Amino acid sequence: MMLQRAEGEMVTASMPGTANRPGIRSTSTRQPGIDGSASRCRVGEVRQQRRGFPRRRDLEQTATDVIVIGSGATGATIAYVLAHNGIRVTCIDLDARGAGVTASAFGWICTTHNRIGSELHREAIADFRALDANLGGALSISWAGSLTWFQAPEHTESYLRRQQGLGLPTEAVDAEDFGRLEPSLRRRPEIAAYAPQEGAVAPGRMRRTLLAAARDNGVRLVEAPVSEIAVGIDGRAQVFSDAGVFNARYVVLANELGAPRLAAQVGTVLEVESSPAIRYTFRATAPLSRRVLSGPDYEIRPWHRGTYLGAADYVTSEGPHRPVIRVHRALDAIRRDFGVRNPLQLLDFRVGYRPMPTAGRPYLGALRTAPQVLVACMHAGITLAPAAARRVLHHITGTAELASI
Structure with missing residues (x-):
């Protein structure tokens, strides 16, 4: 549901059954800051002894409740959801154009691909649908589902049992049913896992749409590198950047691979x-x-007007030419399985670097050493962004607590 904003006011309308989902609020006017402070504050004489700040400066910043570091899909979603619910947000990113992880994401909104069962994953689809509905369908998501299979049928069967045991909607389909779902595929597996509720989104469009909506809700977007975070003597979080020093009640580390350094x-x-x-x-x-x-x-999945998007894992130790080899092998396999006679035209390929918490589960919580600092470092970030944003919102507003990290 789109917003109309005039003279600092926010007008929203709640939707039945979505009161706890991202971007949905129960009141129709903008809430005050979470600390009750005025709309502007003086950060005073800050002695900037960190790198890049060799002298005193008087800084006057727009009052901020939350600083979100990172404007990729996760950071943009969190910034939008917080701002839409009346929280004053500053979003800081080294590259506001979005050349980070989001630029190389596949955009599969899934539960099946994660191989991990958690409450966050189980809520992901519902949160994504609620977010898109709140934006009036502006994310242009395709909810056509997905089909997953492995080389050995018994591995697919094991995968199916695991997904169903986790309560994730997944159905077994045989070759005949597969053909009805995907008639163009000539070489079909004897069994596959069908997830009818899953979807796909264009990651770049998702990010741009959410940042535009965030700005409409008052988010200040700052393009600058962040050198340091700290907690001041007043208990407020501080962010030191090339654009100045920012203070807030909370900082959210949504800068993916940059989060460990700041934490x-x-x-x-x-x-x-x-x-x-x-x-x-x-x-x-x-x-x-x-x-x-x-x-x-x-x-693979459909992309734009006769084009398709593909994804593949890659190990850097395999050598610099391995990505090209992997892509061409995948294209050969696609031609074989679909019975395509003409060569497939490769338009573009890129290698992106995903943040993978080694424990196998997302980092989403407040730091024990600094509770003012929240972390949202996840794989898959596209899928989990709306669910993570809702939980961050509930933590900041006191509705529910995030886990401690």
Whole structure:
């Protein structure tokens, strides 16, 4: 549901059954700041002894309740949801154009791909639908579902049992049912896992839409590198950047692979690995998949006007030319399975680096060493962003507590 904003007021309308979902609020006027402070405050004479701040400066900043570091899909979603619910937000990012993890994301809104069962994953689809409804469908999500299968049928059966045991809507389909769902695929597995509720979104469009909506709700977007975070003697969080020093009640680390460095500055070690992945686009002269297909040789989905998006894992130790080799092997497998005679036209490929918490579960919570600092470092960030944003909102407004990290 789109917003109308005039003279600092926010007008919203709640939707039945979505009071606890992202972006939904029960009142129709803008709430005051969570600390009750005035709309502007003086940050006074701050002795800036950190790198890049060798002298005293008088800084006057717009009063902020929450600073979100990172404007990728996760950061943009959190910033929008908080601002839409009357919280004053400043969002800081090194590159406001979005050249980070989101730029190379596949955009599969899934539970099946995570291989992990958690309450956050189980809530992901409902939260995504609620967020998109609140934006009037502006995210243009395709809710066509997905099909997943492995080389060995028994591995697919094991996967199915695991997903169903976690309460994730997944159905077993045989080759005949698969053909009805995907008639263009000639070479079909004898069993596959069908997740009818899953979808796909264009990650770049998602980010741009959410940032635009966030700005409409008063979010201040600052493009600058962040050098340090700290907690002041008044208990407020401080963010030191090339654009100045910002103070707030809370800081949310949504800058993915940059989160461990900043968390370490306030005494918490986050164990996050950088996991590379390939994303590529290609064109086919005949229609291919209708939905996300995740098989042993490729992972593809429809993109734009006869083009398709593909994804593949990649290990950097395999060598610098390995991404190209993997992409062409995937294209050969696609031609084989779909019976395509003409070569597939490779349009683009890129390697992105995903944040992968080594414990296997998302980092979403407040730091024990600095409760003012919240962390949202997750894989898959696209899928979990709306669910994470709702939980961050509830924590900041006192509705529910995040776990301690």
